[in-house]
Amino acid sequence: MTAVLEVTDIRKSFGGITAVDGVSFDVREGEILGLIGPNGCGKSTLFNCILGQLIPTGGEVKVDGRVVTGLRPSELNRLGVSRTFQLLQVFPKLSVRENLILAGQEHQGSMVSRLFGPSDAGLTEAADRMIGFFELDHLASETAGSLSYGQQKLLDAAMAFMGGPRLVLLDEPAGGVNLSMLADLRERLAAINREKRATFVVIEHNMEFVMSLCSRVMVMAEGRVLAMGTPDEVRDNPAVIEAYLGH
Ligand SMILES: Nc1ncnc2c1ncn2[C@@H]1O[C@H](COP(=O)(O)OP(=O)(O)O)[C@@H](O)[C@H]1O
Ligand SMILES: [Mg+2]
Structure with missing residues (x-):
């Protein structure tokens, strides 16, 4: 399987x-890789x-085999x-639909591609498709700030998908969200x-969420990879059990 993302010996001090x-x-094409590890172990970094x-x-x-180290987010x-x-990146005073349109504009990048790319009408349609997909229809015209934390x-998460991305990295999408x-x-x-x-990489603390969603799980501790494998392999790994339960 082709690797969408290849990370080699990344360091940050x-x-x-x-x-x-x-x-x-x-990270292989089409997979969902979970990233877990204690607070402060370097996941967000x-x-x-x-x-x-x-x-x-x-x-x-590397993304799709191309070196992208140091490229800007845009x-x-x-x-x-x-x-x-x-931490949430929604604009509380804008509606759900407007937040999605704005995210779509951001993903289109430069002014040039904005001028020659899909029209705003196209973006509104794309936003409405995303609203349908995430089952936010009844909230489309509400301001984001009036939604519950879980809805926000x-x-x-929906905003990250507006550009039709190949690869999405989600940092604790379920943090502080209730069970339903x-x-x-x-x-x-x-x-x-x-x-x-x-293809996704998902940082999440809820084990049940990670284990049921992800094809493989990477465990970090103190800035390093402690284990990598299927959910079952990781769950049974003595070093992982030690890191989580061994105090
Ligand atoms: N901008 C920063 N400046 C200084 N230290 C930082 C910065 N960002 C993160 N750190 C430190 O790096 C370590 C890893 O943090 P982080 O990547 O946020 O961990 P995690 O997401 O796994 O909880 C922590 O010790 C944190 O205090
Ligand atoms: Mg973090």
Whole structure:
């Protein structure tokens, strides 16, 4: 299977702290890779290095075989790479539909492609398709700030899919979300992976969510990869059990 994302020996230090300490892995086309590990082990920093929010201290990132290390987030967007952040990125005063349209404009990138790309009418249609897909129809005209936290997280995830990305990195999409919204989100992510062949990496603390959604799981501890394998392999790995339960 082709690797959509290849990460080789990524490192990131902040002053004296090494947040990511030589991480290598790849993500295959169409898979959902889970990323778990204790708070502060470097998961978000790794995402930021892959997506151009941070310049890594060392290492290389390839998307579809092309070196993209150090490219800006907007340039990665144009290559079909998208993300969500650990903290919500929705605009509370705009409606659900407007948030999605704005995300679509962002994914289209430069003014030139905006001028010559699909019209805003096209974006509204794309937003409405996404609203339907994420079952947000009844909330389409509500302001994002009036939604429940779980609904806002669902909207935030939907926004990452507006450009029809090949690869989406989701940083705790289910963080702080109640159980029924969690099931909704898992079901929507599984469906979008199946129907649109989108490839994901998902950081999430809820084990049940990760184990039931992901084809493989990577476990990080203290900036390094502790284990990588199927959910069953990872669950039975003594080093993982030790890291989570061994205190
Ligand atoms: N911008 C930053 N400046 C300094 N230290 C940071 C910065 N971002 C993250 N860190 C540190 O890097 C380590 C990893 O953090 P992070 O990647 O957010 O972990 P995780 O997402 O796994 O909880 C932590 O020790 C954190 O304090
Ligand atoms: Mg984090």
